[in-house]
Amino acid sequence: MNALSDLQATLEPSRKSWVESANDSANNFPVQNLPFGIFSDRHNDARRVGVAIGDEIVDLAALQAAGLLNLSSKADVFARDTLNDFIALGRDAWRSVRIQLSKLLSSDTATLRDDADLRAKSLVHQADAQLHLPVQIPGYTDFYSSKEHATNVGSMFRDPKNALLPNWSEMPIGYNGRASSVVVSGTPVRRPNGQLKLPDQERPVFGACRKLDIELETGFVIGGGNGLGEPIACAEAEAHIFGMVLLNDWSARDIQQWEYVPLGPFNAKTFATTISPWIVTLDALEPFRVAQPVQEPQPLAYLHHDGEHAFDIHLEVTLRPREAKQASTIARTNFRHMYWTMAQQLAHHTVSGCNTRVGDLMGSGTISGPTGDSYGSLLELTWNGKKPLELREGGTRTFLEDGDELTLAGWCQGDGYRVGFGTCAGEILPARR
């Protein structure tokens, strides 16, 4: 077990790193963050585990080879093309590695700082690296836990007076997503073809999606699964979470509207889901824990947890048309608005006895805030295309156009530093003909 004081020390706002770029107050990856990912670089195309620090990546396989990381397991978990084997070692191991890295990277630790040879072997510039999907994802579930989002969608497509369905306030509604098409930030997204039901025609037509949209979400990655028939209690649920990513649940609204009754979205969502490459651990998010919204009615007992289970994560979405020099910010919101917590989502997911596995990805659902500029989808931002958005360099958008690059960003604002997620981006390619 790791001492709590060691964990606390990793979060100390005054801690600085000898990696100077990490001390820039606008950098996403200060020594307080230390998110995990999978990278390769032009000198070494083998995928391996890395941790972001400032503008650099620490190569954990290289650190371990140099004898600078102690793991209770002798298993080789860092020279791997996914994080799954490392995550499967369990929370004590994640914490221990994070604590060791925090010390190694601190400005007052000489081991790496003063050893140019070791530094050359174990640090890679992010600019020279390629980032890959950080986990092999056995299962992907997407929730629907923003009250504002569910209300907006219900208002548009069902009844503005009864926008929220009765089950919504009783459970974190979720559905199974498609794990195969989860891709890492930077992967282009091809506009899907599918069945579209045009209002003036009796039968559907086949064609390219005309209402391609984003959904601004976060996701959490399962760090410790549960056996079939063994639910995870709500109060224990956070201990099963390795960390969080940004997630764009690309959505074909026209395909969705025609297909989704009665079994839910399918082709409208299965063509791509993008996640950010760095997984920010729950430990790194601990200083940004805040109270979740008041839940009324009080949830059933299996969804109870004491204390604060939301996190203060600033989120924003930008859109850059291919020809544009500058991106336009189209939404700003915060993860703390989410009605259902990650712990409640996981408790609900498993209450039936459903098992989860290391690397499972759980999406939050679209994160919409209370104001019109804080909605997490174009569907809501443009009110189903009725109110086009003005872009910074001219032009407007209702839904996405080919060549548009969408970027999600997220960060927790500390005192003089930010614990950032980096970005989650994708450019729209034309539909296949």
Place this chain on the structure above:
Amino acid sequence: MNALSDLQATLEPSRKSWVESANDSANNFPVQNLPFGIFSDRHNDARRVGVAIGDEIVDLAALQAAGLLNLSSKADVFARDTLNDFIALGRDAWRSVRIQLSKLLSSDTATLRDDADLRAKSLVHQADAQLHLPVQIPGYTDFYSSKEHATNVGSMFRDPKNALLPNWSEMPIGYNGRASSVVVSGTPVRRPNGQLKLPDQERPVFGACRKLDIELETGFVIGGGNGLGEPIACAEAEAHIFGMVLLNDWSARDIQQWEYVPLGPFNAKTFATTISPWIVTLDALEPFRVAQPVQEPQPLAYLHHDGEHAFDIHLEVTLRPREAKQASTIARTNFRHMYWTMAQQLAHHTVSGCNTRVGDLMGSGTISGPTGDSYGSLLELTWNGKKPLELREGGTRTFLEDGDELTLAGWCQGDGYRVGFGTCAGEILPARR
């Protein structure tokens, strides 16, 4: 490439095996079948690839070690705990192995027949073996392709006059299932807990499912996947299918009814899905190919395929209460009733660009026939509990009770032999308290 005549020879009705039990006209596994699975036995607990023949299993790892199987790949794919590596070799390899096995097991081939030592090394009695989940399943999708089933459900829960929703006749409606809880036949199924909305109460209660049900389905296993953004054409789709299994999509109807709007079934289905252990190849099913039902309206072009794409597979469901000596047959139907074909399901699944992977499982949806005793769920057989079923040894059932053992069986009837799937069974355990 394998010669077509070699493939045809494996299907020859007159071919017999020196494994005498395989020549019994009621046995599921004649030499014409040769389904693939994963087994272990009391002498050797290592899981490995086997093929069923009569009451025996041929150990392919042992056959290969003895130099009796030629594979173009030198890779060791049979001493494995799933079929995935073998399947990934591609259709020519599956066919080649099946052709070689058919010859080796034919009554007129002496190699194994007359070598007691080799036989002892490579044959295991099914009675002495344990069967395991045959594939690692990266993704599980469930369709909803029986017109009779969709009509019955629509009549009960929506509007009998407009039971079939407009999208149903235009596409094979499907949704993402939960792959983690797919289990092999024989695994007990624990009654799930969850939220139930009782008609006389304003808020849901937490408790054990009271309307636990089966869904009689088949599933197909992807043998050759497709890349992201690269749809599989309908006419090519069957070449991507390795084979078929029986599938029981256990369903908690009360949980389902409360949770499923608007994102579809979730906890009502994620607690368990049972599949049969033997995967029957499409090659073995070839003699039982029949025409699918006429589709009206004619589907959009991407769902077109010429020729016959249904299969004549007899299906039945039995229920045995724990105290009963004999099981009661509660449903008899046939896979040929399915409106949408497997090829159309796969073409639709990938038309958006969604990728599939070796081992992906695709459920047919509940298979209901035209008559009241051919429905594939208790929901339909008892018309949501209004018409209890009489059991053979007395007693009745509306939905499942603890201790009930449910068994699906399926077979194609040849001239003097049957190409069988074996069984897909599970017993209901009481809910967790």
